[in-house]
Structures are given as C-alpha cells and as structure tokens.
Amino acid sequence: MTRKRNKPHRQILSSVIALTAVAFAFPPAAWARDEIVGTQGSEVYHTRDCVHARRISDTRRVKFASEDDAIRAGRRKCKTCARLEETTPLRGAPQSKPAEPVASRPAASPPATQSQPTSSPSTQRATGRVVEVIDARTFRIGGVSEKVRLIGVVSPGADCPLGAAAKRYVEELALGREVVLEDDPANAKQAHMDRSGRRLAYVRVLNGDDVGAALIGAGHGWPDSQRFDRRQTYAEAEKSARAARRGLWSPLPSPSGATLVQRTAKGVTYHPQGCTHLRRTAEPLTLTVNEAREAGCRPCSLWCEP
Ligand SMILES: [Zn+2]
Numbered sequence: 001m002t003r004k005r006n007k008p009h010r011q012i013l014s015s016v017i018a019l020t021a022v023a024f025a026f027p028p029a030a031w032a033r034d035e036i037v038g039t040q041g042s043e044v045y046h047t048r049d050c051v052h053a054r055r056i057s058d059t060r061r062v063k064f065a066s067e068d069d070a071i072r073a074g075r076r077k078c079k080t081c082a083r084l085e086e087t088t089p090l091r092g093a094p095q096s097k098p099a100e101p102v103a104s105r106p107a108a109s110p111p112a113t114q115s116q117p118t119s120s121p122s123t124q125r126a127t128g129r130v131v132e133v134i135d136a137r138t139f140r141i142g143g144v145s146e147k148v149r150l151i152g153v154v155s156p157g158a159d160c161p162l163g164a165a166a167k168r169y170v171e172e173l174a175l176g177r178e179v180v181l182e183d184d185p186a187n188a189k190q191a192h193m194d195r196s197g198r199r200l201a202y203v204r205v206l207n208g209d210d211v212g213a214a215l216i217g218a219g220h221g222w223p224d225s226q227r228f229d230r231r232q233t234y235a236e237a238e239k240s241a242r243a244a245r246r247g248l249w250s251p252l253p254s255p256s257g258a259t260l261v262q263r264t265a266k267g268v269t270y271h272p273q274g275c276t277h278l279r280r281t282a283e284p285l286t287l288t289v290n291e292a293r294e295a296g297c298r299p300c301s302l303w304c305e306p
Pocket residue numbers: 045046047048050051052053078079080081082
C-alpha cells in the first residue's frame with residue numbers, strides 16, 4: 001500500500017527535479033529582468049522578475065515599451081513588483097547616475113563633435129528623406145517601409161503642448177530633408193527593434209545634426225533609461241539644455257508656472273495632481289510646475305499642460 005502510494009509521489013518528485021534542472025540549464029533569458037511584461041489578456045504588468053513574471057510562458061508574455069504603455073493598456077502594477085521596487089533601486093537610476101561625474105570631469109580627450117557617437121561606431125543602414133514627422137521621435141522615411149523611432153530619447157507625446165512643441169522643432173530640423181539612419185551596436189541583440197517591434201535608430205540629418213542629440217539639446221526631451229551607445233553625448237546635451245533653461249527647463253509665465261504638480265521625494269518626474277502614477281505614494285510632495293522645472297524634474301507621460 002505504502003509502496004503503491006510512494007511511486008507516483010516519486011514520479012512527481014523526479015519531474016520536479018527534472019523541471020528544476022531545465023530551469024537552471026535554460027535560465028529565463030527570454031526577457032530581461034528590468035523589462036515591463038505581462039500575461040496576455042491579464043490586467044497586471046510586472047516591472048521586475050517577480051515570482052509571477054517568471055511563470056509567464058514565452059508564448060503568453062507580452063512586453064510594453066514603458067509602464068505608461070502598460071497603464072494606457074488598462075493594466076495595473078503587480079503588487080509583488082511594487083514591493084520589489086521599494087527594496088531595490090528604481091529602474092534606470094543606476095544607469096543614468098554615472099553619466100554625471102563623467103560629464104563634469106575636465107575634458108581629457110578631444111571634445112567630440114555633436115553628431116559623433118561616443119563609443120563604438122554606429123553602422124549606417126539607410127538614407128532617405130523624412131516624409132512625415134509623427135511625433136518628435138517617430139518618423140516616416142522615404143524608402144524605409146516601417147516607421148523609424150529615435151533610439152535613446154524620451155520626448156512628450158505629440159498630442160499635448162510640450163510634445164507638440166517638440167514635434168514642431170523636429171519638423172523644422174528634419175522634415176523633407178535627407179537623413180541617415182544609424183543602428184546602435186548596443187541594440188543589435190534586439191535586432192534594432194524596441195519591445196513593441198518598432199525600428200529603432202539614430203537619425204542624422206545628412207551633413208548635419210543627430211536629431212536625438214539636437215532634440216535633447218533644445219530641451220524637448222531627455223535620454224532614455226534603456227541601454228544605448230550615445231548616452232554620454234545625450235546626457236551632456238540634457239545638461240546644457242537645463243543649464244540654459246531651454247524648452248522643458250524654462251520657467252513658464254504666470255499663471256501656467258504656478259500650476260501645482262506632484263512628485264515623490266526621490267523622483268525626477270513631476271505629475272499632474274492625483275496622477276495614477278502616484279497612487280501608491282503615501283505622501284507625494286506638492287510644488288509648482290516652475291519649481292519642478294527649476295529642480296530639473298521631467299514631466300510624466302500623463303502631463304498634458306504647457
Ligand atoms: Zn510582478
């Protein structure tokens with residue numbers, strides 16, 4: 001009797017062992033631990049490789065470009081991931097911090113020109129004319145079938161005033177002009193795509209500006225927290241835009257400048273009052289948008305005021 005019962009038990013045990021062995025032999029490399037993922041059809045998204053995120057099968061795993069994308073898709077953050085976020089550093093924070101000392105160090109190497117990559121050279125993939133600027137970082141380029149998205153840049157969405165200004169800036173810079181698309185070697189493993197399968201590239205106006213660096217330098221965007229080769233150049237562009245109070249960093253005239261916004265104690269983002277991003281923040285700080293700009297805070301994706 002006991003032996004009969006033991007047998008299936010042993011079988012289960014051995015399959016557990018086998019599965020564990022498989023898990024160790026093939027670590028869950030299909031998604032990086034800092035990606036925003038969720039299960040197909042679920043209402044939750046994960047920001048960390050929590051126990052639930054690990055259980056999502058490859059076929060049912062959906063990825064989001066950002067938390068905001070996931071929120072816009074009607075999802076809420078996994079509670080386990082929210083707890084993990086409290087105990088481990090914020091996404092992107094460790095990457096963007098080291099740029100500061102490097103940027104403020106006295107120049108030991110010859111200064112790079114604006115459109116030069118700072119590390120490994122980018123590969124030229126295509127040239128074409130910009131036929132449409134969809135938003136400040138998304139273009140249609142003649143001869144290129146898919147939409148092209150700038151790598152390394154975050155800029156407000158074009159349907160709000162800040163994004164509309166950014167779009168106008170890029171239209172003046174690049175619309176109708178011949179541009180060169182350059183792949184980022186740092187993104188080669190992802191086949192030069194973002195998580196939603198969009199084509200990512202640096203876009204440089206022929207014989208002219210790197211559009212991403214120019215956009216950030218004009219104060220219409222900031223460096224992305226994802227990995228990309230031109231981070232140092234882009235971080236320097238943001239620094240100079242902040243110092244010169246261009247675009248997003250310029251104080252607004254009253255009464256717009258006195259609009260109240262909210263932020264977390266450590267956050268570098270300001271939000272509209274009562275923003276959904278802050279629903280887990282016990283006591284968000286309230287300040288005016290001009291104070292937030294002065295402090296170098298960036299608007300959250302749901303900010304739709306000047
Ligand atoms: Zn989770």
